[in-house]
Amino acid sequence: MKSLWVFHVNTGACNGCDIEILDVLTPYYDVERLGVKLVPTPRHAHALLVTGPLTRQAYHAARMAYEAMPPKPRLVIAVGTCACSGGIFHDSYALRREHRESFEYPLRGGASEFLPVHLYIPGCPPRPEEILYGIALLKNIVEKKVRGSWFSESAFVLPRESFNAWVEVLLRARIRKELGYFDGYPLLRRFMELVESSESKEELEKLVQKAISEESDSRLRYGLEKLYSYYLEVVRTYESILAAKRALVRLPK
């Protein structure tokens, strides 16, 4: 198919996806390059662009729009996680959905609940490139990139040996509070590499000081200082518990 005329229906979307569809129509992304045009009536449309998790109110209107389309090709494109599978609203009281066992997968909901969907574009909302990619996939311009995968008992790796693994778990909770997961976890990985590469306490102190002085981001400098002080705290605690246990064992019965 050369050009695709689409009719957009919102079946209860939060508007995030609809705004991304507008983005795709702007000159910067310009989906009309691919022959896509938004039309004002389903009677002119080749494809129904569905966003939203399908509320009970929207169900009838969406159904009528679908039936008003010309019988061929009658494509349905689900844009956004909500339209693909119900998304964050999947268990809302306001949705129209069949009762299902919760352990079925792929998970269902959204547009696939009542229409045969030809293209799923997940994302909450999908960025304009994702929508462009989906349209290009429909027109066979690009290759499909995702594949389902099934791993069964492959190799297993424990990243660290006993003591450092324990330290890492304790530091992880702390650094998440200080910096959040996004900056904190990579910083913790960096710090644990320093710990593992250093032989003695003095060497670790030197390595940490060097890392702090080389770091340009002040939040990461703060994080490294905190990590080092927590690390010393954990080591001190461990040593004091160990000393207390040794003293207990030596006590005569």
Next chain:
Amino acid sequence: MTKMYPFEPAEAPPEYRGIPRIDPVLCIGCGACANACPPNAILRIDDPESGMRRIVLDVGRCIRCARCEEVCPTGAARLTAEFEAATDDRRDHVEVVELKLARCRNCGRYTHYTERQVAKVLSLIPRGILDFDRVREKLPLCSECKLKLTVLNATKFGEGE
């Protein structure tokens, strides 16, 4: 200038939250991600018949909030920078990691945790603080046997002294 995108590759910015992936080499099957995931995009399915636990990630339900990355204790669940997830078949969105459940050392039935979880927990106990070998001896116990053991120990309390 119009972006050329489908005709030339595009990259997401470094902080972009793309589709999540579970690394099967690191995952211990604890199910923390399944608990945390707001839209239930990750399921934890135990099969007591075959003794397997499946962690099922459905990218088509994921809202990319990164809660799974935040709670995963091993760093197995990570958001990638990939965003080209459109497909015509929802089965393409599913990633399954299947792991063995541990057997109870007392009655031989399957417990509610995986062998990898046991290995991970044992790897976390620093030497010298707990009696390592005694913990290892006790560890894979199903909840019923654990209950019985606790009751037994409670009735024995005070007999030794």
